[in-house]
Amino acid sequence: xxxxxxxxxxxxxxxxxxxxxxxxxxxxxxxxxxxxxxxxxxxxxxxxxxxxxxxxxxxxxxxxxxxxxxxxxxxxxxxxxxxxxxxxxxxxxxxxxxxxxxxxxxxxxxxxxxxxxxxxxxxxxxxxxxxxxxxxxxxxxxxxxxxxxxxxxxxxxxxxxxxxxxxxxxxxxxxxxxxxxxxxxxxxxxxxxxxxxxxxxxxxxxxxxxxxxxxxxxxxxxxxxxxxxxxxxxxxxxxxxxxxxxxxxxxxxxxxxxxxxx
Numbered sequence: 001x002x003x004x005x006x007x008x009x010x011x012x013x014x015x016x017x018x019x020x021x022x023x024x025x026x027x028x029x030x031x032x033x034x035x036x037x038x039x040x041x042x043x044x045x046x047x048x049x050x051x052x053x054x055x056x057x058x059x060x061x062x063x064x065x066x067x068x069x070x071x072x073x074x075x076x077x078x079x080x081x082x083x084x085x086x087x088x089x090x091x092x093x094x095x096x097x098x099x100x101x102x103x104x105x106x107x108x109x110x111x112x113x114x115x116x117x118x119x120x121x122x123x124x125x126x127x128x129x130x131x132x133x134x135x136x137x138x139x140x141x142x143x144x145x146x147x148x149x150x151x152x153x154x155x156x157x158x159x160x161x162x163x164x165x166x167x168x169x170x171x172x173x174x175x176x177x178x179x180x181x182x183x184x185x186x187x188x189x190x191x192x193x194x195x196x197x198x199x200x201x202x203x204x205x206x207x208x209x210x211x212x213x214x215x216x217x218x219x220x221x222x223x224x225x226x227x228x229x230x231x232x233x234x235x236x237x238x239x240x241x242x243x244x245x246x247x248x249x250x251x252x253x254x255x256x257x258x259x260x261x262x
Contacts, residue, residue, distance in 0.1 A: 006060040007033050013053050014040040038127050039116035046111055046138035049131050057130050061160040065096065065128070070162045073099040073204055073242060080260040082234045087227075088244040089256045090206070094121065095128045098162040099244060100202040101155070103193050105210050106168040108147040110154065111137045121208050125166060129159045137168065151188030153196045165202070167193045171211030178221055186211055186222060190229040198238045206244035209252050223255045 001009065008026065011033060015022050021040065027033050049057070071092055078086035094102050104125045107113070111134050112126035126133050136156045141148070148154065153169045169192060172185040189210050197205045207226060211217035223245075230243050245260070247253045 001056065001059070003060065003063055004030065004033075006056050006063075007037060009056050010053070010060060011037055011040070013050075014044065018044070035117060041127055041131065042112075042116045042118070042123060043114055044131060044134070046131075046134045048135070054130075054132070058160055061128060061130055065160070065162065068093070068096050071097050073097070073244065076244070079257070082231050082243075085234045085238075085240060086242050087230070087260055088242065089247065089253065089260055090244050091247050091250075091253050093124075094206060094208055094246045095124050095161055097206055097244070097246065099204040099206050099242070100163065101165040101167050101193075101197050101204070102158070102161070102163045102206045102246075103208055103210065104166050104168045105208055105215070106148065106170050108150070108170050110141050110148045110168055110170070120214065125161070129161050129166065132157075132159045133166065151185040151192060153189070153192035155196050155200060163206070165197075165200070167196060167205070169193055169210065171215055172217065174211070174216040174218075178218060182217065183221070183225060186217060186225050187229045190226055191233060194230065194233045194238070194240060194243075198240055201239050203239055204242035204244070205240060206246050208246050209248070212252070219249075219252055220255055223252065223259055227256070227259045 011026050015024060027036060076088050076090055079089040080087045105121050113120050113123035133156060140154055148170050150170045150172050153167050156166050158164055158166050169189040171189050172182045174182055209222060212219050212222050245256050247256060
């Protein structure tokens with residue numbers, strides 16, 4: 001199959017399994033088809049998919065990733081060191097980063113963002129990992145029996161992402177002024193992810209800017225907590241040897257550059 005054939009196959013299967021969307025017309029252009037495919041993947045509930053669907057989906061997502069390009073951790077230069085560990089600052093698409101684990105800023109439902117085409121990191125990670133990730137998260141939540149508390153972390157396979165694992169953590173949502181509890185919970189997110197990664201013997205982990213953006217944690221405060229918590233964790237014996245601070249905005253790049261080179 002070509003990428004166009006794979007995309008049309010996936011669209012036909014997704015539309016067929018969702019009666020409420022069957023009337024949607026598939027656009028003729030590739031950009032429109034990609035937009036519709038992402039939207040349908042975003043709203044698809046966690047449920048089993050046929051082996052044929054998964055094979056075509058996996059081939060499609062991996063070809064799309066190859067076209068975007070993968071950034072290998074070993075190609076990056078450390079911005080600072082903390083004991084035996086290296087600290088990196090990288091501005092880019094975290095879904096294209098090859099390392100042991102990337103961190104997803106999740107919501108308390110833990111099964112991803114269901115808003116079609118939303119640009120949040122939760123939506124991006126679930127979109128490009130494939131439908132298996134939502135199902136894996138749903139199984140974890142079913143076993144747990146309640147929503148994910150803020151400040152903890154869950155580990156899942158990364159499926160079609162270039163990293164090996166995804167660490168899902170729910171950051172605090174700031175309403176008004178930042179409180180001491182907000183700071184404690186954000187630090188707990190970083191510590192929980194590092195602990196979970198170390199328990200699995202991982203050596204590298206990439207953090208997004210947890211709780212900033214729509215969760216309204218001030219960027220400067222969030223970065224200070226992130227760097228301080230990571231450095232404190234690395235003072236103890238751990239398998240973690242490489243920590244990447246992944247940023248998207250120029251503002252965050254400026255803040256982390258200053259903090260890491262101070």
